[in-house]
Amino acid sequence: MRVSAVDAAAVRDVRHRDPAWRGRVAWTAVFALALWPMFVVSEFTPAILFDRQSLAATGQFLAGFFPPAHDRAFLLMLVRETWLTIAIATAGLALALLGAIPATLLVTEQLSISRLGTRRMAPLPAAMRQLVRWLLVLLRSVPELVWALLFVRIVGLGPTAGVLAIALTYCGMLAKVYAEILESSASHTSDALLANGSGRLAALLYGALPEAASELVSYTVYRWECAIRGSVVMGFVGAGGLGQRMDESMKMLAGGEVAAMLLIFVLLVAGADAVSALLRRRLG
Amino acid sequence: MTARTDAGAAAQRPMPAAPRRSWSATVLVLALIALVTASFASLPLKWAEFFSAAALRSSGEFLAGFAPPELATPFLAKTAWATAETLAMSALGTLLAVAGGMLLALPGAGRFGRTARAAVRIVMNVLRSVPELVWASVLLIAAGLGPFAGTLALAVHTAGVLGRLFADALENTAPLPEQSLRANGAAALPAFLYATLPQALPQMLSYTLYRWENNIRAAAVLGVVGAGGLGQMLKYHLSLFQMPAAATVIIAMLLLVALVDGVSHALRRALTR
Numbered sequence: 001m002r003v004s005a006v007d008a009a010a011v012r013d014v015r016h017r018d019p020a021w022r023g024r025v026a027w028t029a030v031f032a033l034a035l036w037p038m039f040v041v042s043e044f045t046p047a048i049l050f051d052r053q054s055l056a057a058t059g060q061f062l063a064g065f066f067p068p069a070h071d072r073a074f075l076l077m078l079v080r081e082t083w084l085t086i087a088i089a090t091a092g093l094a095l096a097l098l099g100a101i102p103a104t105l106l107v108t109e110q111l112s113i114s115r116l117g118t119r120r121m122a123p124l125p126a127a128m129r130q131l132v133r134w135l136l137v138l139l140r141s142v143p144e145l146v147w148a149l150l151f152v153r154i155v156g157l158g159p160t161a162g163v164l165a166i167a168l169t170y171c172g173m174l175a176k177v178y179a180e181i182l183e184s185s186a187s188h189t190s191d192a193l194l195a196n197g198s199g200r201l202a203a204l205l206y207g208a209l210p211e212a213a214s215e216l217v218s219y220t221v222y223r224w225e226c227a228i229r230g231s232v233v234m235g236f237v238g239a240g241g242l243g244q245r246m247d248e249s250m251k252m253l254a255g256g257e258v259a260a261m262l263l264i265f266v267l268l269v270a271g272a273d274a275v276s277a278l279l280r281r282r283l284g
Numbered sequence: 285m286t287a288r289t290d291a292g293a294a295a296q297r298p299m300p301a302a303p304r305r306s307w308s309a310t311v312l313v314l315a316l317i318a319l320v321t322a323s324f325a326s327l328p329l330k331w332a333e334f335f336s337a338a339a340l341r342s343s344g345e346f347l348a349g350f351a352p353p354e355l356a357t358p359f360l361a362k363t364a365w366a367t368a369e370t371l372a373m374s375a376l377g378t379l380l381a382v383a384g385g386m387l388l389a390l391p392g393a394g395r396f397g398r399t400a401r402a403a404v405r406i407v408m409n410v411l412r413s414v415p416e417l418v419w420a421s422v423l424l425i426a427a428g429l430g431p432f433a434g435t436l437a438l439a440v441h442t443a444g445v446l447g448r449l450f451a452d453a454l455e456n457t458a459p460l461p462e463q464s465l466r467a468n469g470a471a472a473l474p475a476f477l478y479a480t481l482p483q484a485l486p487q488m489l490s491y492t493l494y495r496w497e498n499n500i501r502a503a504a505v506l507g508v509v510g511a512g513g514l515g516q517m518l519k520y521h522l523s524l525f526q527m528p529a530a531a532t533v534i535i536a537m538l539l540l541v542a543l544v545d546g547v548s549h550a551l552r553r554a555l556t557r
Contacts, residue, residue: 035376042369042373048428048432049427054427088327091327149522154342154346156330159328160328163329229415243418262418273413279312
Protein backbone atom coordinates (compact mmCIF):
# COMPACT_ATOMS: atom_id res chain seq x y z
CA MET A 1 0.00 0.00 0.00
CA ARG A 2 2.67 2.46 1.01
CA VAL A 3 4.83 1.42 -1.92
CA SER A 4 2.15 2.34 -4.46
CA ALA A 5 1.69 5.77 -2.80
CA VAL A 6 5.40 6.45 -3.27
CA ASP A 7 5.07 5.32 -6.87
CA ALA A 8 2.21 7.71 -7.46
CA ALA A 9 4.26 10.60 -6.08
CA ALA A 10 7.15 9.63 -8.33
CA VAL A 11 4.83 9.49 -11.34
CA ARG A 12 3.45 12.94 -10.56
CA ASP A 13 7.00 14.19 -10.18
CA VAL A 14 8.03 12.77 -13.54
CA ARG A 15 4.99 14.19 -15.27
CA HIS A 16 5.96 17.74 -14.34
CA ARG A 17 9.60 17.60 -15.34
CA ASP A 18 10.73 18.85 -18.74
CA PRO A 19 14.11 17.27 -19.49
CA ALA A 20 15.19 20.22 -21.64
CA TRP A 21 13.96 22.88 -19.20
CA ARG A 22 17.33 24.27 -18.21
CA GLY A 23 18.49 24.58 -21.81
CA ARG A 24 15.30 26.32 -22.86
CA VAL A 25 15.60 28.90 -20.09
CA ALA A 26 19.27 29.53 -20.83
CA TRP A 27 18.67 30.02 -24.56
CA THR A 28 15.75 32.36 -23.93
CA ALA A 29 17.94 34.46 -21.63
CA VAL A 30 20.75 34.65 -24.18
CA PHE A 31 18.26 35.56 -26.88
CA ALA A 32 16.69 38.31 -24.77
CA LEU A 33 20.12 39.74 -23.97
CA ALA A 34 21.05 39.84 -27.66
CA LEU A 35 17.74 41.52 -28.40
CA TRP A 36 18.19 44.35 -25.93
CA PRO A 37 20.26 46.66 -28.19
CA MET A 38 17.65 46.20 -30.91
CA PHE A 39 14.95 47.65 -28.66
CA VAL A 40 17.17 50.65 -27.96
CA VAL A 41 18.13 51.30 -31.58
CA SER A 42 14.61 51.05 -32.93
CA GLU A 43 13.29 53.40 -30.23
CA PHE A 44 10.83 50.76 -29.10
CA THR A 45 8.43 52.64 -26.85
CA PRO A 46 4.96 51.07 -26.77
CA ALA A 47 4.00 53.65 -24.14
CA ILE A 48 3.78 56.20 -26.96
CA LEU A 49 0.75 54.37 -28.33
CA PHE A 50 -1.13 54.94 -25.10
CA ASP A 51 -0.30 58.52 -24.16
CA ARG A 52 -3.28 60.84 -24.17
CA GLN A 53 -2.34 62.97 -27.17
CA SER A 54 -1.65 60.05 -29.48
CA LEU A 55 -4.75 58.18 -28.31
CA ALA A 56 -6.85 61.25 -29.08
CA ALA A 57 -5.35 61.64 -32.57
CA THR A 58 -5.76 57.95 -33.33
CA GLY A 59 -9.31 57.93 -31.97
CA GLN A 60 -10.28 60.90 -34.10
CA PHE A 61 -8.70 59.37 -37.20
CA LEU A 62 -10.34 55.98 -36.65
CA ALA A 63 -13.71 57.58 -35.85
CA GLY A 64 -13.63 59.03 -39.36
CA PHE A 65 -13.36 55.51 -40.82
CA PHE A 66 -17.09 54.88 -40.41
CA PRO A 67 -18.73 55.35 -42.74
CA PRO A 68 -16.09 55.24 -45.51
CA ALA A 69 -16.35 58.19 -47.89
CA HIS A 70 -18.86 57.33 -50.61
CA ASP A 71 -20.02 60.46 -52.40
CA ARG A 72 -20.27 60.18 -56.17
CA ALA A 73 -17.33 62.38 -57.16
CA PHE A 74 -15.03 60.58 -54.72
CA LEU A 75 -16.07 57.14 -55.95
CA LEU A 76 -15.52 58.17 -59.59
CA MET A 77 -12.07 59.45 -58.64
CA LEU A 78 -11.35 56.14 -56.88
CA VAL A 79 -12.32 54.14 -59.97
CA ARG A 80 -10.12 56.34 -62.16
CA GLU A 81 -7.13 56.04 -59.80
CA THR A 82 -7.59 52.28 -59.43
CA TRP A 83 -7.48 51.89 -63.19
CA LEU A 84 -4.42 54.16 -63.26
CA THR A 85 -2.72 51.86 -60.73
CA ILE A 86 -3.44 48.79 -62.86
CA ALA A 87 -2.34 50.66 -65.98
CA ILE A 88 0.97 51.73 -64.40
CA ALA A 89 1.69 48.12 -63.44
CA THR A 90 0.72 46.76 -66.87
CA ALA A 91 2.60 49.39 -68.87
CA GLY A 92 5.65 49.04 -66.63
CA LEU A 93 5.64 45.28 -67.03
CA ALA A 94 5.22 45.58 -70.83
CA LEU A 95 8.26 47.89 -71.01
CA ALA A 96 10.17 45.56 -68.68
CA LEU A 97 9.48 42.68 -71.09
CA LEU A 98 10.89 44.77 -73.95
CA GLY A 99 14.19 44.85 -72.09
CA ALA A 100 13.99 41.48 -70.36
CA ILE A 101 13.44 39.30 -73.45
CA PRO A 102 16.57 40.46 -75.33
CA ALA A 103 18.55 40.31 -72.09
CA THR A 104 17.36 36.74 -71.53
CA LEU A 105 18.48 35.75 -75.02
CA LEU A 106 21.90 37.27 -74.33
CA VAL A 107 22.31 35.71 -70.89
CA THR A 108 20.87 32.21 -71.11
CA GLU A 109 23.44 29.45 -71.53
CA GLN A 110 20.83 27.30 -73.22
CA LEU A 111 21.51 29.13 -76.51
CA SER A 112 25.31 29.06 -76.32
CA ILE A 113 26.88 27.27 -79.28
CA SER A 114 30.44 27.12 -77.95
CA ARG A 115 29.08 25.26 -74.89
CA LEU A 116 27.83 22.35 -77.04
CA GLY A 117 29.80 19.17 -76.63
CA THR A 118 32.57 20.62 -74.47
CA ARG A 119 30.23 22.02 -71.76
CA ARG A 120 32.67 24.91 -71.53
CA MET A 121 31.95 28.30 -73.03
CA ALA A 122 34.45 30.31 -75.05
CA PRO A 123 35.92 33.22 -73.04
CA LEU A 124 34.36 36.05 -75.07
CA PRO A 125 30.72 34.87 -74.87
CA ALA A 126 31.24 34.00 -71.21
CA ALA A 127 32.49 37.52 -70.48
CA MET A 128 29.59 39.05 -72.41
CA ARG A 129 27.07 37.00 -70.43
CA GLN A 130 28.70 37.98 -67.13
CA LEU A 131 28.56 41.66 -68.10
CA VAL A 132 24.85 41.55 -68.90
CA ARG A 133 24.27 39.59 -65.69
CA TRP A 134 25.93 42.33 -63.62
CA LEU A 135 23.80 44.96 -65.34
CA LEU A 136 20.68 42.96 -64.42
CA VAL A 137 21.86 42.63 -60.81
CA LEU A 138 22.26 46.41 -60.64
CA LEU A 139 18.78 46.98 -62.12
CA ARG A 140 17.01 44.73 -59.66
CA SER A 141 18.97 45.42 -56.49
CA VAL A 142 18.00 49.10 -56.35
CA PRO A 143 14.51 48.86 -54.81
CA GLU A 144 11.69 50.00 -57.10
CA LEU A 145 10.73 52.66 -54.58
CA VAL A 146 14.19 54.21 -54.83
CA TRP A 147 14.00 54.20 -58.65
CA ALA A 148 10.63 55.91 -58.33
CA LEU A 149 12.04 58.56 -55.97
CA LEU A 150 14.83 59.31 -58.44
CA PHE A 151 12.52 59.44 -61.47
CA VAL A 152 10.09 61.72 -59.67
CA ARG A 153 13.00 64.15 -59.33
CA ILE A 154 13.72 63.86 -63.08
CA VAL A 155 10.31 63.70 -64.78
CA GLY A 156 8.21 65.26 -62.04
CA LEU A 157 5.21 63.89 -60.16
CA GLY A 158 2.95 61.51 -62.07
CA PRO A 159 2.69 58.02 -63.50
CA THR A 160 5.74 58.28 -65.81
CA ALA A 161 8.07 57.84 -62.83
CA GLY A 162 6.14 54.76 -61.66
CA VAL A 163 6.12 53.13 -65.09
CA LEU A 164 9.87 53.69 -65.49
CA ALA A 165 10.64 52.38 -62.00
CA ILE A 166 8.65 49.18 -62.56
CA ALA A 167 10.19 48.77 -66.02
CA LEU A 168 13.77 48.94 -64.73
CA THR A 169 13.39 46.76 -61.61
CA TYR A 170 11.24 44.13 -63.26
CA CYS A 171 13.51 44.00 -66.31
CA GLY A 172 16.30 42.85 -64.01
CA MET A 173 14.12 40.33 -62.16
CA LEU A 174 12.35 38.88 -65.21
CA ALA A 175 15.51 38.45 -67.29
CA LYS A 176 17.29 36.65 -64.45
CA VAL A 177 14.44 34.28 -63.73
CA TYR A 178 13.64 33.68 -67.42
CA ALA A 179 17.25 32.67 -68.04
CA GLU A 180 17.16 30.34 -65.03
CA ILE A 181 13.89 28.74 -66.13
CA LEU A 182 15.28 28.16 -69.64
CA GLU A 183 18.49 26.68 -68.24
CA SER A 184 16.69 24.37 -65.83
CA SER A 185 14.30 22.95 -68.42
CA ALA A 186 15.29 19.93 -70.50
CA SER A 187 17.89 21.00 -73.05
CA HIS A 188 17.93 18.00 -75.41
CA THR A 189 15.74 19.54 -78.09
CA SER A 190 17.48 22.88 -78.33
CA ASP A 191 20.91 21.23 -78.07
CA ALA A 192 20.05 18.88 -80.94
CA LEU A 193 18.76 21.77 -83.05
CA LEU A 194 21.86 23.90 -82.38
CA ALA A 195 24.24 21.00 -83.01
CA ASN A 196 22.57 20.35 -86.37
CA GLY A 197 23.09 23.90 -87.52
CA SER A 198 19.85 25.65 -86.64
CA GLY A 199 19.95 29.34 -85.82
CA ARG A 200 19.72 30.47 -82.20
CA LEU A 201 16.28 32.03 -82.61
CA ALA A 202 14.85 28.87 -84.21
CA ALA A 203 16.40 26.75 -81.45
CA LEU A 204 14.76 29.00 -78.88
CA LEU A 205 11.34 29.03 -80.55
CA TYR A 206 11.11 25.32 -81.42
CA GLY A 207 13.41 23.76 -78.84
CA ALA A 208 13.57 25.72 -75.60
CA LEU A 209 10.29 27.63 -75.45
CA PRO A 210 7.85 24.70 -75.73
CA GLU A 211 9.55 23.08 -72.73
CA ALA A 212 9.41 26.19 -70.58
CA ALA A 213 6.51 28.28 -71.90
CA SER A 214 3.97 27.58 -69.17
CA GLU A 215 6.47 28.24 -66.41
CA LEU A 216 7.62 31.47 -68.05
CA VAL A 217 4.07 32.77 -68.49
CA SER A 218 3.07 31.80 -64.98
CA TYR A 219 6.06 33.64 -63.51
CA THR A 220 5.18 36.71 -65.59
CA VAL A 221 1.60 36.68 -64.31
CA TYR A 222 2.89 36.41 -60.75
CA ARG A 223 5.15 39.41 -61.33
CA TRP A 224 2.21 41.38 -62.76
CA GLU A 225 0.43 40.79 -59.48
CA CYS A 226 3.53 42.06 -57.61
CA ALA A 227 3.70 45.08 -59.91
CA ILE A 228 0.15 46.09 -58.97
CA ARG A 229 1.10 46.04 -55.29
CA GLY A 230 4.30 47.93 -56.13
CA SER A 231 2.49 50.59 -58.10
CA VAL A 232 0.23 51.38 -55.12
CA VAL A 233 3.27 51.72 -52.88
CA MET A 234 5.12 53.93 -55.35
CA GLY A 235 2.20 56.34 -55.33
CA PHE A 236 3.37 57.32 -51.84
CA VAL A 237 6.47 58.97 -53.29
CA GLY A 238 4.41 60.76 -55.93
CA ALA A 239 4.34 58.29 -58.81
CA GLY A 240 0.58 58.53 -59.40
CA GLY A 241 -2.32 56.17 -58.87
CA LEU A 242 -4.14 55.04 -55.75
CA GLY A 243 -1.10 55.42 -53.49
CA GLN A 244 -0.67 59.12 -54.22
CA ARG A 245 -4.33 59.85 -53.44
CA MET A 246 -4.04 57.78 -50.26
CA ASP A 247 -0.98 59.73 -49.18
CA GLU A 248 -2.86 63.00 -49.69
CA SER A 249 -5.91 61.80 -47.73
CA MET A 250 -3.62 60.54 -44.98
CA LYS A 251 -1.93 63.92 -44.67
CA MET A 252 -5.32 65.59 -44.33
CA LEU A 253 -6.27 62.94 -41.74
CA ALA A 254 -9.43 62.24 -43.74
CA GLY A 255 -10.35 58.92 -42.09
CA GLY A 256 -13.35 58.21 -44.29
CA GLU A 257 -11.35 58.54 -47.51
CA VAL A 258 -8.51 56.43 -46.14
CA ALA A 259 -10.98 53.72 -45.10
CA ALA A 260 -12.55 53.64 -48.56
CA MET A 261 -9.12 53.45 -50.21
CA LEU A 262 -7.90 50.68 -47.92
CA LEU A 263 -11.06 48.75 -48.76
CA ILE A 264 -10.55 49.26 -52.52
CA PHE A 265 -6.93 48.34 -52.11
CA VAL A 266 -7.64 45.04 -50.34
CA LEU A 267 -10.21 44.21 -53.04
CA LEU A 268 -7.73 45.12 -55.80
CA VAL A 269 -5.02 42.88 -54.37
CA ALA A 270 -7.51 40.05 -53.83
CA GLY A 271 -8.74 40.50 -57.41
CA ALA A 272 -5.23 40.45 -58.88
CA ASP A 273 -4.50 37.41 -56.73
CA ALA A 274 -7.59 35.61 -58.04
CA VAL A 275 -6.93 36.48 -61.70
CA SER A 276 -3.32 35.41 -61.41
CA ALA A 277 -4.25 32.14 -59.66
CA LEU A 278 -6.87 31.45 -62.35
CA LEU A 279 -4.43 32.10 -65.20
CA ARG A 280 -1.69 30.03 -63.60
CA ARG A 281 -4.03 27.10 -62.95
CA ARG A 282 -5.16 27.24 -66.58
CA LEU A 283 -1.55 27.11 -67.72
CA GLY A 284 -1.02 24.09 -65.48
CA MET B 285 -11.88 1.50 -87.73
CA THR B 286 -11.09 5.15 -87.21
CA ALA B 287 -7.69 4.21 -85.84
CA ARG B 288 -6.79 2.39 -89.04
CA THR B 289 -7.79 5.29 -91.31
CA ASP B 290 -5.82 7.65 -89.09
CA ALA B 291 -2.74 5.46 -89.38
CA GLY B 292 -3.13 5.31 -93.17
CA ALA B 293 -3.45 9.06 -93.43
CA ALA B 294 -0.39 9.57 -91.25
CA ALA B 295 1.67 7.30 -93.49
CA GLN B 296 0.73 9.36 -96.56
CA ARG B 297 1.28 12.76 -94.97
CA PRO B 298 4.89 13.83 -94.28
CA MET B 299 3.92 15.78 -91.14
CA PRO B 300 1.20 15.27 -88.56
CA ALA B 301 -1.52 17.90 -88.43
CA ALA B 302 -0.85 20.86 -86.19
CA PRO B 303 -2.56 20.62 -82.80
CA ARG B 304 -5.96 22.32 -82.69
CA ARG B 305 -5.84 25.80 -81.25
CA SER B 306 -8.24 26.40 -78.40
CA TRP B 307 -10.35 29.53 -78.79
CA SER B 308 -9.86 30.47 -75.16
CA ALA B 309 -6.14 30.98 -75.71
CA THR B 310 -6.91 33.39 -78.57
CA VAL B 311 -9.38 35.27 -76.39
CA LEU B 312 -6.78 35.49 -73.61
CA VAL B 313 -4.12 36.88 -75.93
CA LEU B 314 -6.57 39.41 -77.39
CA ALA B 315 -7.60 40.49 -73.88
CA LEU B 316 -3.96 40.87 -72.94
CA ILE B 317 -3.22 43.04 -75.97
CA ALA B 318 -6.30 45.13 -75.19
CA LEU B 319 -5.17 45.57 -71.56
CA VAL B 320 -1.67 46.69 -72.54
CA THR B 321 -2.95 49.07 -75.24
CA ALA B 322 -5.54 50.56 -72.91
CA SER B 323 -2.88 51.04 -70.23
CA PHE B 324 -0.54 52.95 -72.48
CA ALA B 325 -3.41 54.95 -74.00
CA SER B 326 -4.90 56.03 -70.69
CA LEU B 327 -1.67 56.98 -68.88
CA PRO B 328 -0.57 60.60 -69.16
CA LEU B 329 3.01 59.56 -69.90
CA LYS B 330 5.52 62.30 -70.52
CA TRP B 331 8.02 60.60 -72.84
CA ALA B 332 8.61 63.81 -74.77
CA GLU B 333 9.75 65.57 -71.62
CA PHE B 334 11.84 62.60 -70.64
CA PHE B 335 13.63 62.12 -73.95
CA SER B 336 13.90 65.72 -75.19
CA ALA B 337 17.39 67.20 -75.43
CA ALA B 338 16.82 69.57 -72.52
CA ALA B 339 15.45 66.77 -70.36
CA LEU B 340 18.35 64.50 -71.20
CA ARG B 341 20.79 67.24 -70.29
CA SER B 342 19.07 67.99 -66.99
CA SER B 343 18.86 64.32 -66.05
CA GLY B 344 22.52 64.03 -66.97
CA GLU B 345 23.32 66.86 -64.59
CA PHE B 346 21.07 65.26 -61.98
CA LEU B 347 22.93 61.97 -62.22
CA ALA B 348 26.34 63.65 -62.31
CA GLY B 349 25.46 65.30 -59.00
CA PHE B 350 25.68 61.89 -57.35
CA ALA B 351 29.24 61.41 -58.57
CA PRO B 352 31.46 61.55 -55.52
CA PRO B 353 29.41 59.99 -52.72
CA GLU B 354 29.66 61.85 -49.43
CA LEU B 355 32.40 60.13 -47.44
CA ALA B 356 32.97 62.44 -44.47
CA THR B 357 33.33 60.39 -41.27
CA PRO B 358 30.42 61.95 -39.33
CA PHE B 359 28.10 61.29 -42.25
CA LEU B 360 29.33 57.71 -42.60
CA ALA B 361 28.69 57.23 -38.88
CA LYS B 362 25.16 58.56 -39.36
CA THR B 363 24.60 56.16 -42.26
CA ALA B 364 25.94 53.26 -40.21
CA TRP B 365 23.52 54.16 -37.40
CA ALA B 366 20.63 54.27 -39.88
CA THR B 367 21.70 50.87 -41.19
CA ALA B 368 21.69 49.49 -37.65
CA GLU B 369 18.27 51.06 -37.17
CA THR B 370 17.05 49.32 -40.34
CA LEU B 371 18.36 45.96 -39.13
CA ALA B 372 16.84 46.43 -35.66
CA MET B 373 13.48 47.40 -37.16
CA SER B 374 13.43 44.30 -39.33
CA ALA B 375 14.48 41.95 -36.51
CA LEU B 376 12.01 43.30 -33.96
CA GLY B 377 9.24 43.55 -36.52
CA THR B 378 9.75 39.91 -37.45
CA LEU B 379 9.86 38.85 -33.80
CA LEU B 380 6.62 40.67 -32.97
CA ALA B 381 5.13 39.15 -36.11
CA VAL B 382 6.07 35.67 -34.91
CA ALA B 383 4.22 36.30 -31.65
CA GLY B 384 1.22 37.81 -33.43
CA GLY B 385 1.27 35.19 -36.16
CA MET B 386 1.27 32.41 -33.56
CA LEU B 387 -1.74 33.96 -31.79
CA LEU B 388 -3.56 34.17 -35.13
CA ALA B 389 -2.45 30.74 -36.29
CA LEU B 390 -4.05 28.82 -33.41
CA PRO B 391 -7.63 29.82 -34.31
CA GLY B 392 -6.53 29.95 -37.98
CA ALA B 393 -5.69 26.24 -37.87
CA GLY B 394 -9.24 25.45 -36.78
CA ARG B 395 -8.51 24.81 -33.08
CA PHE B 396 -11.41 26.97 -31.89
CA GLY B 397 -14.09 25.93 -34.32
CA ARG B 398 -14.86 26.53 -37.96
CA THR B 399 -16.31 30.05 -37.65
CA ALA B 400 -13.26 31.28 -35.75
CA ARG B 401 -11.05 29.75 -38.44
CA ALA B 402 -12.88 31.53 -41.27
CA ALA B 403 -12.98 34.87 -39.42
CA VAL B 404 -9.30 34.80 -38.49
CA ARG B 405 -8.30 33.82 -42.02
CA ILE B 406 -10.13 36.88 -43.36
CA VAL B 407 -8.31 39.07 -40.82
CA MET B 408 -4.96 37.58 -41.84
CA ASN B 409 -5.74 38.15 -45.54
CA VAL B 410 -6.48 41.81 -44.87
CA LEU B 411 -3.31 42.22 -42.78
CA ARG B 412 -1.08 40.81 -45.48
CA SER B 413 -2.74 42.36 -48.51
CA VAL B 414 -1.98 45.88 -47.25
CA PRO B 415 1.77 46.41 -47.86
CA GLU B 416 4.21 47.42 -45.11
CA LEU B 417 4.58 50.93 -46.47
CA VAL B 418 0.84 51.61 -46.34
CA TRP B 419 0.68 50.23 -42.80
CA ALA B 420 3.61 52.48 -41.87
CA SER B 421 1.88 55.60 -43.13
CA VAL B 422 -1.29 54.67 -41.22
CA LEU B 423 0.62 53.82 -38.04
CA LEU B 424 2.57 57.09 -38.10
CA ILE B 425 -0.55 58.72 -36.67
CA ALA B 426 -0.52 56.48 -33.61
CA ALA B 427 3.22 55.90 -33.16
CA GLY B 428 4.72 59.17 -34.39
CA LEU B 429 7.62 59.64 -36.82
CA GLY B 430 10.58 57.31 -36.41
CA PRO B 431 11.58 53.66 -36.44
CA PHE B 432 8.92 52.54 -33.95
CA ALA B 433 6.17 53.10 -36.54
CA GLY B 434 8.24 51.16 -39.08
CA THR B 435 8.74 48.27 -36.66
CA LEU B 436 5.00 48.09 -35.98
CA ALA B 437 4.19 48.27 -39.70
CA LEU B 438 6.53 45.37 -40.47
CA ALA B 439 5.04 43.44 -37.55
CA VAL B 440 1.43 43.96 -38.64
CA HIS B 441 1.99 42.97 -42.27
CA THR B 442 4.26 40.04 -41.44
CA ALA B 443 1.87 38.79 -38.74
CA GLY B 444 -0.69 38.29 -41.51
CA VAL B 445 1.80 36.47 -43.72
CA LEU B 446 3.31 34.30 -40.98
CA GLY B 447 -0.07 33.65 -39.35
CA ARG B 448 -1.32 32.03 -42.52
CA LEU B 449 1.88 30.04 -43.09
CA PHE B 450 1.93 28.91 -39.43
CA ALA B 451 -1.74 27.93 -39.56
CA ASP B 452 -1.13 25.82 -42.66
CA ALA B 453 1.93 24.23 -41.03
CA LEU B 454 -0.08 23.39 -37.89
CA GLU B 455 -2.93 21.96 -39.95
CA ASN B 456 -0.51 19.70 -41.81
CA THR B 457 0.90 18.05 -38.66
CA ALA B 458 -0.07 14.49 -37.77
CA PRO B 459 -2.91 14.70 -35.19
CA LEU B 460 -2.30 11.33 -33.53
CA PRO B 461 0.52 12.25 -31.07
CA GLU B 462 -1.52 15.07 -29.54
CA GLN B 463 -4.67 12.93 -29.40
CA SER B 464 -2.88 10.15 -27.58
CA LEU B 465 -1.41 12.57 -25.05
CA ARG B 466 -4.89 14.02 -24.47
CA ALA B 467 -6.40 10.54 -24.17
CA ASN B 468 -3.82 9.72 -21.51
CA GLY B 469 -4.78 12.72 -19.43
CA ALA B 470 -2.44 15.51 -20.49
CA ALA B 471 -3.87 19.03 -20.38
CA ALA B 472 -4.58 20.82 -23.66
CA LEU B 473 -1.61 23.21 -23.56
CA PRO B 474 1.15 20.69 -22.72
CA ALA B 475 -0.30 18.28 -25.29
CA PHE B 476 -0.04 20.98 -27.95
CA LEU B 477 3.42 22.13 -26.85
CA TYR B 478 4.96 18.66 -26.68
CA ALA B 479 3.17 16.85 -29.52
CA THR B 480 2.04 19.25 -32.25
CA LEU B 481 4.37 22.24 -31.99
CA PRO B 482 7.63 20.26 -32.36
CA GLN B 483 6.37 18.80 -35.64
CA ALA B 484 5.69 22.21 -37.16
CA LEU B 485 8.59 24.07 -35.55
CA PRO B 486 11.32 23.51 -38.19
CA GLN B 487 9.04 24.68 -40.98
CA MET B 488 7.89 27.67 -38.95
CA LEU B 489 11.47 28.60 -38.23
CA SER B 490 12.42 28.51 -41.89
CA TYR B 491 9.38 30.66 -42.83
CA THR B 492 10.42 33.13 -40.14
CA LEU B 493 13.98 33.42 -41.42
CA TYR B 494 12.71 33.87 -44.96
CA ARG B 495 10.37 36.65 -43.88
CA TRP B 496 13.15 38.32 -41.90
CA GLU B 497 15.21 38.45 -45.08
CA ASN B 498 12.25 40.07 -46.86
CA ASN B 499 11.72 42.48 -44.00
CA ILE B 500 15.30 43.76 -44.09
CA ARG B 501 14.72 44.72 -47.70
CA ALA B 502 11.36 46.29 -46.84
CA ALA B 503 12.77 48.14 -43.81
CA ALA B 504 15.41 49.77 -45.99
CA VAL B 505 12.77 51.64 -47.99
CA LEU B 506 10.02 51.95 -45.36
CA GLY B 507 11.46 55.24 -44.17
CA VAL B 508 10.37 57.22 -47.21
CA VAL B 509 7.04 57.84 -45.46
CA GLY B 510 8.92 58.85 -42.29
CA ALA B 511 9.25 55.52 -40.51
CA GLY B 512 12.97 55.57 -39.75
CA GLY B 513 16.02 53.75 -41.09
CA LEU B 514 17.90 54.29 -44.33
CA GLY B 515 14.77 55.20 -46.28
CA GLN B 516 14.07 58.23 -44.12
CA MET B 517 17.63 59.49 -44.65
CA LEU B 518 17.34 58.97 -48.40
CA LYS B 519 14.07 60.87 -48.61
CA TYR B 520 15.46 63.69 -46.46
CA HIS B 521 18.65 64.23 -48.48
CA LEU B 522 16.90 63.85 -51.84
CA SER B 523 14.32 66.45 -50.93
CA LEU B 524 17.14 68.87 -50.00
CA PHE B 525 18.87 67.98 -53.30
CA GLN B 526 21.98 66.81 -51.42
CA MET B 527 22.87 64.26 -54.07
CA PRO B 528 26.26 63.06 -52.74
CA ALA B 529 24.65 62.21 -49.39
CA ALA B 530 21.80 60.44 -51.16
CA ALA B 531 24.34 58.45 -53.18
CA THR B 532 26.02 57.23 -49.97
CA VAL B 533 22.67 56.13 -48.55
CA ILE B 534 21.76 54.27 -51.75
CA ILE B 535 25.15 52.51 -51.69
CA ALA B 536 24.56 51.54 -48.05
CA MET B 537 21.17 50.10 -49.05
CA LEU B 538 22.72 48.10 -51.88
CA LEU B 539 25.46 46.78 -49.60
CA LEU B 540 22.95 45.79 -46.93
CA VAL B 541 20.75 43.93 -49.42
CA ALA B 542 23.77 42.25 -51.03
CA LEU B 543 25.04 41.19 -47.60
CA VAL B 544 21.66 39.72 -46.65
CA ASP B 545 21.41 37.92 -50.00
CA GLY B 546 24.92 36.53 -49.60
CA VAL B 547 24.40 35.32 -46.04
CA SER B 548 21.04 33.71 -46.79
CA HIS B 549 22.45 32.04 -49.92
CA ALA B 550 25.40 30.67 -47.96
CA LEU B 551 23.15 29.51 -45.10
CA ARG B 552 20.74 27.77 -47.44
CA ARG B 553 23.63 26.07 -49.19
CA ALA B 554 25.11 24.91 -45.89
CA LEU B 555 21.73 23.65 -44.68
CA THR B 556 20.71 21.81 -47.84
CA ARG B 557 24.06 20.21 -48.56
